[in-house]
Amino acid sequence: MYNKKVLSIFQNPSNAGGMKGANGTGKVGEVGCGDIMKFYLLIEDEIIKEARFKVFGCCAAIASADVVCDLVKDMPVSNALSLTSSDIMEVLQDLPSNKVYCTSLAIDGIKDAIDDYHKKLEKLQKKEQSE
């Protein structure tokens, strides 16, 4: 069902867990839908310095979340925003067809976290302007 690559990432994800001091967090999925992914980003000067995740979900969800964290690390935010699920698929090589949606969920989650970072930044800038 899952290939060796997926299983090895699933078994030893390098980016699993939360992050203190993250300045962008994103959450996608619902318990009722099967998977929840939460992403934590540390962004400095529009470069993603650190990315971590938490997942309630299947192997494919955990592997996809871990891969996307690897991909965005040291990446400018603008590049991260143009990532697609096929970038994750390229690393994982293959997923059962009914699990491919996990890669889209991971992309959505990263975008949600970047969105959160931008919103926070905007708020901060407005605050600074008004002062």
Place this chain on the structure above:
Amino acid sequence: MSRKVYLDNAATTYVSSEVLNEMLPCFNAIYGNANSIHGFGRDAAAIVDRARDRIAAAINAKSANEIYFTSGGTEADNWAIKGLAHANASKGKHIITSAIEHHAVLEACAALEKQGFEITYLPVDSTGLVKITELLRAIRPDTILISIMAVNNEVGTIQNIKTIAKTAHENGILFHTDAVQALGALRLDVQDMEIDALSISAHKIYGPKGIGALYVKNGVRIENLIDGGSQERGKRGGTLNVPAIAGFGKAAEIAVRDLVINQQKLRSIREYFLAKLKENIDYIQINGHPHQKIQGTVSVSFEMIEGESLLMLLDLDGVAVSTASACTSNSLLPSHVLKAMGIEDDLAQGTIRFSFGKNTSKADVDYALEVLTSAVKKLRAISPITKAGRR
């Protein structure tokens, strides 16, 4: 991955050596077609007759000719539901079953719905039991069949089959039961339990895959599902699978012979497992009836964890279990059984079925629990659902 522990005996079992020895001569020594009239055929027919007698004895059927061999439990269920429905369609087109049946029954019913039959799916309580009051309320003048499983495959709850059968007969309705998970786990007596039709399968009781049987009480009319030759007294076409039938007969005989000792052993393994499980892992829920359940199956929900990832982590360490739920295509398909029992979606999703077999040892349980404890810890550490905010 050195050690391997198989805790999925409710899915299928290995073929025991006693059964295998019974089967082997039927592949190349006694290879005749059981329906041929020559000596080769008669020898094969004698094997089939003996197996039929053994199976009839195992469920206390009045006569061996009430046993019809099928390709397995699924065919037996399909045949019972569709065959009894069509044979009795002139009396009515209403069927009662339960929400927690095996897919073989549920899908057979769904197929009948397309043909104009009406199906009532009885709810169950939180322990997985069909309530007799609900059954009484569902019975209509045009109800022709009630089909309720004897033992649920996911949680192991045992239904009050005799009461349900009596209720059916008091209302002039036929009663079928899917007893695939019950054979070998509890004493089945089709006469005492007043069962009209009963489905069983070999591969859950240390017999081969691909063989099952439908018991149909003499005098009960049933339409054919598989048309063909004159096999099974013209009721089920197809050359008889003599080796598998021989194995099934032996497996059924052993299942009844060793029932008490096997259940005692399974009970002690189950209690050992549960005690250690509760000691090592918190935030869990044991599903099913507290005592009206078979000994071999334990359904456990692990909070904050998704079942498939837990199954895979166990598998990577050689421990085989199963999940009922599957998260696919972005929409959770929670187990229909757990859902009917009122278990929340997130909990249903984190549910694992452990099913023990007659060769499961305490050392197996120790190893499985060691692997399980660390897997649960690992997945909870990366779960976005926290203990405080879990519901």
